[in-house]
Amino acid sequence: MTNDKINQPTDMNKLNSYIEAATRDNTRKSYQSAIRHFELEWKGFLPATAESVARYLADYAEILSLNTLRQRLAALAQWHIEQGFPDPTKAPLVKKVFRGVQTLHPAREKRAKPFQIEQLKQVTAWLDQAIEAAQQAGCRGDELKHTRNKAMLLLGFWRGFRGDELIGLRIEHVEVIPSEGMICYFPRTKGDRQLKGSSFKTPALSQLCPVSAYLAWVELSGLTSGPVFRSVSQWGHIGNDGLHKDSLIPLLRSLLADAHIDLATQYSAHSLRRGFANWASSNGWDIKTLMEYVGWKNMQSAMRYIENADPFSKQRIERGISGHLTTPLIE
CATH class of the missing domain: 1.10.150.130 (Tyrosine recombinase, N-terminal domain)
Structure with a gap:
């Protein structure tokens, strides 16, 4: 048998x-x-x-x-x-x-322009105003788009998600813990070679909160399952499928331009990831903690995203010059 x-x-x-x-x-x-x-x-x-x-x-x-x-x-x-x-x-x-x-033909690596915390505040403030204006005008399509974009922007920044992770996130894989945060699960990620799945915790914050922005989007859209971030028509119709990967960069650049961010075309979805990495590094996160939070498996991957706080070594050289000039010369 x-x-x-x-x-x-x-x-x-x-x-x-x-x-x-x-x-x-x-x-x-x-x-x-x-x-x-x-x-x-x-x-x-x-x-x-x-x-x-x-x-x-x-x-x-x-x-x-x-x-x-x-x-x-x-x-x-x-x-x-x-x-x-x-x-x-x-x-x-x-x-x-x-x-x-x-x-x-040696390659010169192109890196996405990092998105700064001040820019995040500026775009979020613009989105809040746009959401309020859409509500007052009764434009459901605009209200949905701006609410979605706010959730996508804040979650993308504070979690350091790549573009494919953002558009691949599903509602049934998100667990919200009130007043604490949310857990985003991905059955498969780029660094998950063993196919065990990966979970990423996102904190609830007192300002620029990704959790409240996510909840606002889910409540307004009425979505209960499937892709979190989807297309929205001008009449307020929400698509069944997630956003296409090729639409994310134009969407982000259009949003930044609307919020009057300079050089908007130099940003991409990776800008959010690089921006968070730089913010965390400049605020005292050690490289091991940052790697664990973002999900990097090796040091080289992490270092590619972190900008040196003194890229031209100007501060170090200036300190050296000052120290040398204050030292008396010995004949």
């Missing part, structure tokens, strides 16, 4: 669902896009040879960033492995060409 059970054909739909679940949605979509780019735009053939992959790298070396090229290689590697073909991206020729691209 046991052998008969083993020999029964597996439901392929069920099998494929588990295979798809092993890869994050964003990763899977980006890999699919990379394969389409190789086949349709570059007119490459699959399975590919090492020579064709090397030519592909050379053709886009001056167009695509190093990170994008790495992602394209990873997508090609995965496709070949899954289809049972040799992986051409591991060939010496491909590796040598990629090293050459790194040498001739």
